[in-house]
Amino acid sequence: MTNRPLNFYDLVETLPEPGCAICTLVERDTARFLDSHLYEYVNTPETHAAMRASRGLCATHSAQLVDYGAQVLGIAILHAAILDELLKQAAVPRSSSRLGRLRGNGETVAGRFEASGRCMACEAMERAEHQHVRALAGHIHEAKLKAAFEQSEGLCLPHFRLVLEAAPDAPRHDLLLQMQVEKWRGLKAELETFAEKYDINHAGRAMGAEADSWRRALRLVSGAAGVFGVRRK
Numbered sequence: 001m002t003n004r005p006l007n008f009y010d011l012v013e014t015l016p017e018p019g020c021a022i023c024t025l026v027e028r029d030t031a032r033f034l035d036s037h038l039y040e041y042v043n044t045p046e047t048h049a050a051m052r053a054s055r056g057l058c059a060t061h062s063a064q065l066v067d068y069g070a071q072v073l074g075i076a077i078l079h080a081a082i083l084d085e086l087l088k089q090a091a092v093p094r095s096s097s098r099l100g101r102l103r104g105n106g107e108t109v110a111g112r113f114e115a116s117g118r119c120m121a122c123e124a125m126e127r128a129e130h131q132h133v134r135a136l137a138g139h140i141h142e143a144k145l146k147a148a149f150e151q152s153e154g155l156c157l158p159h160f161r162l163v164l165e166a167a168p169d170a171p172r173h174d175l176l177l178q179m180q181v182e183k184w185r186g187l188k189a190e191l192e193t194f195a196e197k198y199d200i201n202h203a204g205r206a207m208g209a210e211a212d213s214w215r216r217a218l219r220l221v222s223g224a225a226g227v228f229g230v231r232r233k
């Protein structure tokens, strides 16, 4: 009996949906993380210390917070703490020996404002990604997960590479490769049909399922913006 991880059925349910299942699950988990930190953990010393150290979240995750309009109180409390930290750092007197040193090893005034921790949401995102990658790579040979993958659009390229690297043995590695290659083949054929029908000489030929193939190709190659458009702070 295989020991299935908790997210096994998340993958089974999400794979048949549009887009890369790992992107979808990582975005969902990150949204939940932000939500819970604004509701449940906003007053814990750990959250305050982490937000002070990281100087808030990265710009992408900060922008996501705006979506949680009902939790403006949490945003206000945490950001008052971050500003308190910046004001504390601004009040530290510059030693005379360092007077005039405006750049260098982090001892400068600018250096004091630098983050010493990463964006909490980016860290949560990477933890979630790691779990989903491991679960998919480790259990792909199980009928339920394999069938779900077959119904999917395939994984985005960055996640597919991670999953391949995480495959515990050659049979699982090769199964993943074979199934993803099928997805690439199918999509390439659709894109070619799309391009053909789009051509002026073939005007009038009705578009079929390939009509949105260009949109699917964008996410299959590049992944979701919420997952790969961040990671700067």
Ligand SMILES: [Zn+2]
Residues within 6 Å of the ligand: 020, 021, 022, 023, 024, 155, 156, 157, 158, 159, 223, 224
């Ligand atoms: Zn992905």
Ligand SMILES: [Zn+2]
Residues within 6 Å of the ligand: 057, 058, 059, 060, 061, 119, 120, 121, 122, 123, 230, 231
């Ligand atoms: Zn972030």
